[in-house]
Amino acid sequence: MAGIRQIKQRHRAISNIRKVTRTMEMISSARYRRYYKRWKSSQPFFDGLAQLAYLMVTAETKIDAPLLADHSEGDLAVLVLGTDRGLCGAYNSNLMHMLEVHVKRAKRLRKRLRVYVSGRKTATQLRARHIPIEEELTGFDGIPTNEQSDKLSDELIERFCEKKICYAGVVYTRFYSNASQRPQTLTLMPLYELIDDICTRTNVIWPWEATFEDFEVSPPPKELFPEIAKMMVRSALAECFIDAAASENLTRVNAMRNASVNADEMLTNLSSEYNKARQGQITNELMDIVGGVEALS
Numbered sequence: 001m002a003g004i005r006q007i008k009q010r011h012r013a014i015s016n017i018r019k020v021t022r023t024m025e026m027i028s029s030a031r032y033r034r035y036y037k038r039w040k041s042s043q044p045f046f047d048g049l050a051q052l053a054y055l056m057v058t059a060e061t062k063i064d065a066p067l068l069a070d071h072s073e074g075d076l077a078v079l080v081l082g083t084d085r086g087l088c089g090a091y092n093s094n095l096m097h098m099l100e101v102h103v104k105r106a107k108r109l110r111k112r113l114r115v116y117v118s119g120r121k122t123a124t125q126l127r128a129r130h131i132p133i134e135e136e137l138t139g140f141d142g143i144p145t146n147e148q149s150d151k152l153s154d155e156l157i158e159r160f161c162e163k164k165i166c167y168a169g170v171v172y173t174r175f176y177s178n179a180s181q182r183p184q185t186l187t188l189m190p191l192y193e194l195i196d197d198i199c200t201r202t203n204v205i206w207p208w209e210a211t212f213e214d215f216e217v218s219p220p221p222k223e224l225f226p227e228i229a230k231m232m233v234r235s236a237l238a239e240c241f242i243d244a245a246a247s248e249n250l251t252r253v254n255a256m257r258n259a260s261v262n263a264d265e266m267l268t269n270l271s272s273e274y275n276k277a278r279q280g281q282i283t284n285e286l287m288d289i290v291g292g293v294e295a296l297s
Helices: 004-057 091-109 120-128 146-161 191-201 221-296
Strands: 075-081 113-118 135-137 165-177 180-189
Touching: 004 191, 004 221, 075 091, 075 120, 075 146, 075 221, 091 113, 091 120, 091 165, 091 180, 091 221, 113 120, 146 165, 146 180, 146 221, 165 221, 180 191, 180 221, 191 221
Parallel strands: 075 113, 075 165, 113 135
Antiparallel strands: 165 180
């Protein structure tokens, strides 16, 4: 059994750690509530976007657009949305497992993989795995501004239209609910895969009785669709940042709560161990006194 002094030192150290984990749990909880409100308020928009996308791709007259093209020229581009801070369980490790799929795909297709990364911790893991980073996104905490997100989206769209890349995807942790968050890849381009994802993840819209031909559209669809397609990519990327931020902070809340519970259990055990050690010390001192009295008598 450890001595009383060692037990008190361990008790003091664990108490300090518990203060840190409890504080981080409260901070992450406040951030999570803020991001959750943004995520919740965006869902009706994606319901409407899903209906619009479905009407346009099921039109009798085929709509040609550069973002719908499925060409094989150019590199593969993947954006990884990680974290700046640690203490969030296996959050970043799960993203690395998802990214490995794209690394193997690029090797199989003999194409270059352009990796864009958000998050200092994730960037460190990529360098440790010797995965080249095309660009590390900085200048924001949590989620970027609309201008920063749109700039990144437009850059990917421009490279796709110029056939410098043939694929653009986002590796992130999608937020479904408080009880469900899963790492996955969202394909931004080619656009038909994004439209399929938007239509299947929102509220049920089938069967949709109206058709695209039932609406009077101005300007003509060929002029209107490129702007709508750009809006879809921008909105999807912005939503990915919100999902990732909400998932990260909820994961950290759970990790810090578990750490605090474990610290409480350790403190309880140390208190019991300290009481036993202290009682044993008192008993020994009493025995010494009794033995000394008997020796003098």
